[in-house]
Amino acid sequence: MYKPKNFYKIIRQSFLVIVTVCFSVTFITTAYADDSANVVRGGLLYDKWYGITNGDIPSGTNPAYPDTSKKKGKDSWRCKECHGWDYQGNKGAYGNKSNSHFTNYKGIAGAMGADTGKIMNLLKDKNHNYTDKHMTATDFMDLALFVSKGQVDVPKYIGLNKAVKGDAKQGEIYYNTICVNCHGFDGKKIKDMPNLGKVAQDNPWETLHKIRMGQPGEKMPALYALPIQVSVDIVAHALSLPRE
Ligand code: HEC
Numbered sequence: 001m002y003k004p005k006n007f008y009k010i011i012r013q014s015f016l017v018i019v020t021v022c023f024s025v026t027f028i029t030t031a032y033a034d035d036s037a038n039v040v041r042g043g044l045l046y047d048k049w050y051g052i053t054n055g056d057i058p059s060g061t062n063p064a065y066p067d068t069s070k071k072k073g074k075d076s077w078r079c080k081e082c083h084g085w086d087y088q089g090n091k092g093a094y095g096n097k098s099n100s101h102f103t104n105y106k107g108i109a110g111a112m113g114a115d116t117g118k119i120m121n122l123l124k125d126k127n128h129n130y131t132d133k134h135m136t137a138t139d140f141m142d143l144a145l146f147v148s149k150g151q152v153d154v155p156k157y158i159g160l161n162k163a164v165k166g167d168a169k170q171g172e173i174y175y176n177t178i179c180v181n182c183h184g185f186d187g188k189k190i191k192d193m194p195n196l197g198k199v200a201q202d203n204p205w206e207t208l209h210k211i212r213m214g215q216p217g218e219k220m221p222a223l224y225a226l227p228i229q230v231s232v233d234i235v236a237h238a239l240s241l242p243r244e
């Protein structure tokens, strides 16, 4: 059989090329695999997981919830109830003893960037008591993705004094094009929620979380994929909407 002089060299080089191509394809697809939808679903679970899951809904109070705090039953199982809308726990808006949501637990901000496997395990520990009866592996994974990747450093944008570092004029443009069809120019159009102006004034942190993640079980969009400043500017505008 005829073989070119450098037969083995050609084989070796072709093999190297094939390996490199395979490796690059795997790398590129991994690097670009987009999990934004799961991060956002995790944000909705953080808000009120049992509103959008199919598992058991707890009837009693979470054993990890302090006896001395004010909530009972289902509410005591919401992530936000122990860790806050600003993710700062006792260092944030819920850290004030007079707040009806006070638990004195720390926030989740320290777990930004943490390993998702570790976060999933921690949700089954005695501080949490979630089980496979409550949520599926996907639910736990989405929660972990939100904790690790979906949080922003909220105090950078909204102070403890509720000062919002956003441009209300710019926010009005966003609001009047993105939110207005559902909420109306005055934020009063949806009748089964308080006026948006009141929601934003009472809790700008919750408003920011919901603008970025949406509202559990509702058709409201999530602005997570847009630059954070867009959402912050919208909060700044929402503050100016009528309370009554
Ligand atoms: C009943 C109160 C309670 C609820 C509800 C709760 N947690 Fe926690 N969480 C805790 C406590 C207590 C700790 C431990 C804090 C410490 O180490 O001081 C903790 C710790 C954490 C941490 C680690 C933070 C860090 O920096 O080490 C993460 C992440 C976390 N929780 C996520 C969640 C998520 C996600 C949910 C909702 C699925 C949730 N938690 C619901 C009480 C709660």
Ligand code: HEC
Residues within 6 Å of the ligand: 175, 178, 179, 180, 181, 182, 183, 190, 192, 193, 194, 196, 199, 206, 207, 210, 211, 215, 218, 219, 220, 221, 223, 234, 238
């Ligand atoms: C497709 C319609 C739709 C769009 C667009 C929409 N929302 Fe909503 N939004 C809703 C619905 C429905 C609810 C749930 C009302 C309820 O709780 O009954 C809601 C709830 C909220 C809440 C929580 C209110 C509460 O009391 O829990 C906030 C805050 C909010 N929207 C702000 C916004 C902002 C700001 C925008 C624009 C960035 C926006 N929404 C865009 C439909 C929409």
